[in-house]
Amino acid sequence: MKPFQYLRPTGVDAAVRDLTAQPDAAKFIAGGTNLIDLMKEHVEQPTTLVDINRLPLATVEELEDGGLRLGALVTNADTAYHPLVEQRYPLLSKAILAGASAQLRNMATNGGNLFQRTRCYYFYDTSMPCNKRHSGPSQGPAGCGALHGYNRIHAILGTESADGNVHCIATHPSDMCVALAALEAVVRVSGPQGERTIPIADFHRLPGDTPQHDNTLRPGELVTAIDLPANGFSHYNSYLKLRDRASYAFALVSVAAALELERSDASGDQISAARLAMGGVAHKPWRKTEAEALLVGQRPTPDVFGRAADALLDGAQGYGHNTFKIELAKRAIVRALSQAAKLEPTE
């Protein structure tokens, strides 16, 4: 690991000042579970680390509107096992516990989870071309090794830039963020221009022709909390994660499904609200309100779920090794919705 300067501010404003002083060369560190690995591999080479662990951002607070504010420095483990999260946002607990391992969840923070970088093998290997890693010759050549390489784990949606070219087919690796997308969480940030909020759907971005940017934060901005809206879809939800082995792997496809069901007449239930988000298929958690609209007002049946799956996967494109993901994702959506509606059991 290359040497760096280590700073440890105790306030949010001081942390933002420390980072803004050298926006291209400094990084925040919280749990560090991904950043330190990236620094060992020389994928990230910050010259300054601003350790934010002493900032007062480690609380879970109830909001007046019935929502919940998750401090950026609350660990993933403490969040997943928090009684209010388990009770009101079980989808979030399930998604967090589907990711990483106990030791990493003990260290990783909610804020840091948003900044996980892709696990694309070409991104990690500095001898291979990568447009996401590339910002100068010290970080390897430009290009995309995955596009015509081994791309089993890569994206099938949202890969084209405005000019029709594909610069990056990396996926966002987080499980937690898929649940946050389904729950319509809001990210609170503090920066040189003050505080602002960003809906989770606008926090991460598609690669376009600037895949080096994972998110829409401005230089120097620090995530301080994640707000969950009051409706946690706590009765009907499922997080289904499909991967190459049963544990400790990133998702090939994951689905966060959440429903509200109402008894419409003697013959059965009707869907009154629906949320559907996918992980492992794009540069950000993949959600389309059009797909959810196809579910509302319908009975929860596999046919209805299949139509929503088709809508969510509209435009999907494989790159060879990952083409199987399109069919896998369709079936995963139908199964996750069936589990959420309690038509089939979760394992």
Place this chain on the structure above:
Amino acid sequence: MQIQVTVNGKTRKSEVEDRTLLVHYLRDQLHLTGTHVGCDTSSCGACTVHVDGVAVKSCTLLAAQADGCAVTTIEGMAIQDSPTTSQLHPLQEGFKECHGLQCGFCTPGMIMTAADLLKHNPNPSEAEIREALEGNICRCTGYHNIVKAIQWAATHSTKPEPNQQEEPVVADEHLFTNDVTTGEVVETH
């Protein structure tokens, strides 16, 4: 930079490079070599230690991040029953009784992860044990006897967890861990 870390009950004040990983601090500066480095990329779990009571991977943690924290390593798991002797922790006994190790490389990490599990869930099912071990890789055993060892410990766990004890713990005749702990701050270079 200077850090102060309480390791296995003894407070250490040390000068470390900013980029020093906790596992290298423990092994190279404190000579606590029971914590192993396997993959060095937070995958295998051989480097698992407890920081402020929870299991973490010490190869992906700066020593600076542990400044001010209490760290327990495998050397701190045995329970001191007199000023000069100590008993193995039930998990250590369990691994011995159930043949839970072959080469032994993963064992310290397995025990530290299992200790965290048993603290939250004193009677885990086989499935819960296997799930808890997802961040610890063993190339020898096929995991069956590791699961049995943890089940053994769960049924023989009458002793208090070391970090809940008043008295600091002493493990073996290790250069550092057999020092009688006095509560003083020891400068380590």
